[in-house]
Amino acid sequence: MNIAISLIGGLGLFLYGMSLMGEGLQKSAGDKLKRIIELLTSNIIMGVLVGTVVTAIIQSSSATTVMVVGFVNAGLMGLSQAIGVIMGANIGTTVTAQLVSFNLEGLAPITLGIGIVLYLFSSKPKVKNIAEILLGFGILFTGMEFMKDAVNPLAEYKGFTDALISFGQRPILGLLLGLVITAIVQSSSASMGMLIALAAQGLIPLSSALPILYGQNIGTCVTSLISSIGANRNAKRAAIMHLLFNIIGTMIFLLFLNKPVVSIVTKINPNDVARQLANTHTLFNIISVIILLPFAKYIVKIAMRIIPEGADEKENETFLDERILETPSIAFGNTIKETLKMADLSKDCLNTSLNSFFKKDSKEAQNALEMETKVKELQKSISNYLLKLSKTSITKESIDDIDNLFNTINDIERIGAHSENIAEISIESIDKKVEMSDEGTREINQMYEKVKENCESIIKLIETKDSDIARKIIKTEEEVNKIEKSIRVNHIYRLNNNECNIDSGILYLDLITNLERISDHCSNIAKRIYN
Structure with missing residues (x-):
């Protein structure tokens, strides 16, 4: 029970820190973020770049894809633009995983101290934004440390470690576990943080962690699918495209690319499973984009087949979409x-x-x-x-x-x-x-x-x-x-x-x-x- 309470507390701090850091970055970006998104053209490559940058700023691929659903619903973005941004969002979300995979907990008290001083003793909005970024960074890593400490005693429970190891032999179960956890937490970065915490304590080998990681990438689609409820047909298609992209990418990795990628990440960091996981996460998303980018128009067509055209296709849409309030x-x-x-x-x-x-x-x-x-x-x-x-x-x-x-x-x-x-x-x-x-x-x-x-x-x-x-x-x-x-x-x-x-x-x-x-x-x- 104490383990669960500590884990939930650490997860809460992690989520709050990520949110606070994202808000600070977003405020600092301000109108620049708006101009970044306005760069969107029919050029899908530009869409990928925009999706990557925006997600790196707001620290959440779920928030970016929800925004995309909102843009499509408001008629501000077409499906050909949306698919590029969605692909880019998957790359951008790997920034958080890369950050937490490094052992930076020692910096947390320093950034918290500097952040609190700046926030309390400065009246300038720009300085307060920087303070929020530092506070968010410190709270995020404090939460990460809490999660690592919480799961450390689990090493004594052989049944638990055996169950985690078994996911290497039963990848479908690992896939489902990652999907369910991410769907509940509503953040692939948070579920990835928990997975890295387990790996950092030596509780789960890379072979068992990878199916869970792939499942997390599918689970993050749940947020955009929920967001599309009540939206127009094109917005629903945007959410479906997000799901299709991650499912196809997962299938490609499970069937063909798992061993080559494992070989690469283990050579880069032979004794650090946390870094191996973060690098796999990054490679998974970058390689998936490279492979599927030429087939983007077919993903759009499949989404069009799943959600066919209807009589209300050209209904007058509002620009006011709560998803964009992010x-x-x-x-x-x-x-x-x-x-x-x-x-x-x-x-x-x-x-x-x-x-x-x-x-x-x-x-x-x-x-x-x-x-x-x-x-x-x-x-x-x-x-x-x-x-x-x-x-x-x-x-x-x-x-x-x-x-x-x-x-x-x-x-x-x-x-x-x-x-x-x-x-x-x-x-x-x-x-x-x-x-x-x-x-x-x-x-x-x-x-x-x-x-x-x-x-x-x-x-x-x-x-x-x-x-x-x-x-x-x-x-x-x-x-x-x-x-x-x-x-x-x-x-x-x-x-x-x-x-x-x-x-x-x-x-x-x-x-x-x-x-x-x-x-x-x-x-x-x-x-x-x-x-």
Whole structure:
């Protein structure tokens, strides 16, 4: 019982240390990580490199593949790109195994001490990020030492050592054990750490450890498979490709490459089973990528066969995927894209409602009302996503950006709400058969063109944060205010001279009020970004 408690405690420290170190590396990388992923092209080699680098940074192939599922689900990545990143993620995850296979426990107290001092006595975000990396490193190796100490007494239990040795003669059982342990722990690096702890204490020979190692590579696919539940078909295919790649790689090694690889790693480190395991893990993933890379398109085709095309294949997907919250900088970028969709929809809502008014088309008015409903739905989903994003590991600057985006989507929703008001004015004017004077119609058109120009500029502004566009919007808003005042004066003159009736006058004033407020909200967004 004491052994189990110590092992679980060590595993907990290992996982926490790995997570903390990954978060620190990720924060340090910041926008660089985003730019790394943006390097993705149809070039599969670039995908492999990106997958390797990103996984080495965030210290988890499971997190990378879950992210890939999220990207595919959001339509940001095709399957041909995804397969490259998945292959690269398998290589990147070997970094952790290489680290823990070295006897670096002596460095743990030093890195912990330096990390704690930096974290407590520095207020600079960059220094705190470095402190987190050092703390994570120290906790990870402290956890590794705990696991080694926990399993050390097991050497006295002959039944246990015999059971481990038997996996060399029964590789399928070892394969299943590695698969199950990794599926439970949800981290191939953690299960690999436990295996290296056993090897370091001389409890398991290389021949028995290898089937377990291969099983761990299959077990790590469970996370991405679970992640794909509820996602679209392409995201499910991405998870299936991850599974296919690891199963095929395992079969190749078990049947053909096991002996040559064992020969190589034992020559490099003849008396160190822990290093032999880490090197086998690295070689397994690198060689699997080299062998299977030319057949990547066939893996994609098999996944397409397993998950065939359906009627919902081209359904409109959201950029907001919780899997991508693992990398906040990218998640925030996707939130901007979703906000652009919302802004574009609110602009269309305005145009449709005004078209309805000018053409006396009630069907167009109904379309505008439906658009506004979708705008509200987008506001709700973006707000919820931003709330979750604000609870992740983000910088103070990112918190300010999130706060600004909260206000921006609220302004966009108000643009949609005022457009909805215009659609309702249009319906009322159609029902009451209200006619506008030619002069009144011309004035509304003049004001509408300026407001429409601002709505279009807002989309460009959110995307580029160009201060010139912001200044232009603010200037146009001033022009809209002047036009509104002029229209009100002209309207009073027409009323006094019986050139328009009261019913049309009320609707007319409501219409220009809503147009002016739409322009106000555009100006709010511009001032927020400009300042």
